[in-house]
Amino acid sequence: MSNPPLASIDPLASDPEVSALLADEIERQRTTLQLIASENFTSPAVLAASASVLTNKYSEGYPGRRYYGGNAVADRVEDLARERAVRLFAAEHANVQPHAGASANLAAYQALIEPGDTILAMRLDQGGHLTHGSPVSITGKLYRFVSYGVTPATEDGSGERIDLDLVRDLARRERPALIVAGTTAYTRLIDPQPFREIADEVGAYFMFDAAHPAGLIAAGVHPSPVGVADVVTFTTHKTLRGPRGGAMLCRGDLAKQIDSAVFPGLQGGPLEHAIAAKAVAFAEAARPEFRTYAGQVLRNAAALAAALAEAGFRLVAGGTENHTVLIDLRSFDAELTGKIAQEVLDRAGITCNRNQIPDDPRSPFVTSGLRLGSAAETTAGMGEAEMTIVGELIAKVLRNRQDERVIDEVREDVRALCAKFDPYPTPLPGAPRAAGAYAAVGAN
Numbered sequence: 001m002s003n004p005p006l007a008s009i010d011p012l013a014s015d016p017e018v019s020a021l022l023a024d025e026i027e028r029q030r031t032t033l034q035l036i037a038s039e040n041f042t043s044p045a046v047l048a049a050s051a052s053v054l055t056n057k058y059s060e061g062y063p064g065r066r067y068y069g070g071n072a073v074a075d076r077v078e079d080l081a082r083e084r085a086v087r088l089f090a091a092e093h094a095n096v097q098p099h100a101g102a103s104a105n106l107a108a109y110q111a112l113i114e115p116g117d118t119i120l121a122m123r124l125d126q127g128g129h130l131t132h133g134s135p136v137s138i139t140g141k142l143y144r145f146v147s148y149g150v151t152p153a154t155e156d157g158s159g160e161r162i163d164l165d166l167v168r169d170l171a172r173r174e175r176p177a178l179i180v181a182g183t184t185a186y187t188r189l190i191d192p193q194p195f196r197e198i199a200d201e202v203g204a205y206f207m208f209d210a211a212h213p214a215g216l217i218a219a220g221v222h223p224s225p226v227g228v229a230d231v232v233t234f235t236t237h238k239t240l241r242g243p244r245g246g247a248m249l250c251r252g253d254l255a256k257q258i259d260s261a262v263f264p265g266l267q268g269g270p271l272e273h274a275i276a277a278k279a280v281a282f283a284e285a286a287r288p289e290f291r292t293y294a295g296q297v298l299r300n301a302a303a304l305a306a307a308l309a310e311a312g313f314r315l316v317a318g319g320t321e322n323h324t325v326l327i328d329l330r331s332f333d334a335e336l337t338g339k340i341a342q343e344v345l346d347r348a349g350i351t352c353n354r355n356q357i358p359d360d361p362r363s364p365f366v367t368s369g370l371r372l373g374s375a376a377e378t379t380a381g382m383g384e385a386e387m388t389i390v391g392e393l394i395a396k397v398l399r400n401r402q403d404e405r406v407i408d409e410v411r412e413d414v415r416a417l418c419a420k421f422d423p424y425p426t427p428l429p430g431a432p433r434a435a436g437a438y439a440a441v442g443a444n
């Protein structure tokens, strides 16, 4: 007897435990608000490529120069992904193999400088990333980091911007081999040009970590560092709305260095199924609809920020120009920590993360801030009106955080709102309980 056609079966029927867990996660994503600034909902095409038979293939090396046989198709997949990335970002060279943004950053450091060299980057507690030199990251152990941060907060919101005077002073004094721009919790646009000028003045390489704004850059709503920075690293799963993974762009003359640093320098076999999914995402991001989506992401973040400010939260950096909103909880309630806020919001079906704010007196585990993002719910089709409601719901939960009745009430409001903006309104493979499909609005 032959197997039934793949499309007619639940591929995970043989493993009911994992099948049930996946169904639970789909249910969670469909019935709660996803406001983590580094998350998004991929298209079914990205999901299908991620779950493809390419996961079976070993492809160490690069197209045309693999160590194992049978890579004719993998070569075409990876070439397609590289070509699409180059076209999307108007870059000279792309490497699509990094498994994550962290690997891409480490590969860039390996390619450009030597262990022990000095790197000038943003401090973690000012909005930087672990791989920008945190002592708990391998980057902080291999290289000597000097850190810059943001300007002091001001009443009128004009502070908490990247302190370019400090970047320049530190660069002149410390003579770094590499200067890094890029953040994980910063709500303003980052102009790469002043960093380029400072790097040129002190003879440093310039790397831009575009993990967060990659999709905004692709859509042309954030200044592009491509052609300005020597190397641009990014993740494919945040505003770019692709599969979980990393990628790199660089000048043509650095291509060999970058490629060797990724493989064999840092990784073994590339994940060709993820690379196929990256290719899908690059093509999706090149469509005019994606530009419309990115514009809506910005408007939605601004609407969310305005609603939160109205409710009494101080906006770090006075507001937002990208997909991220960072709020200081102390202005709303001096006793409220990021940890407590994240936990109580989770119970109300509102998913976000605690985050340190500049000069936060509380530890990274406790924090005085919350970071929120508009990328995922914009994909689900929400607009400014819904983002205003979301801001009001957040305030309602946090104002009544001891009152289980109010938390339950908001949980029901969230469920009703999410039902109207379902990211996956049609059945997904392996998701027999999901009723729905990638939303018509904003999905594309």
Ligand code: DSN
Pocket: 037, 038, 101, 129, 184
């Ligand atoms: N964890 C990512 C973020 O949330 O920004 C950065 O790697």
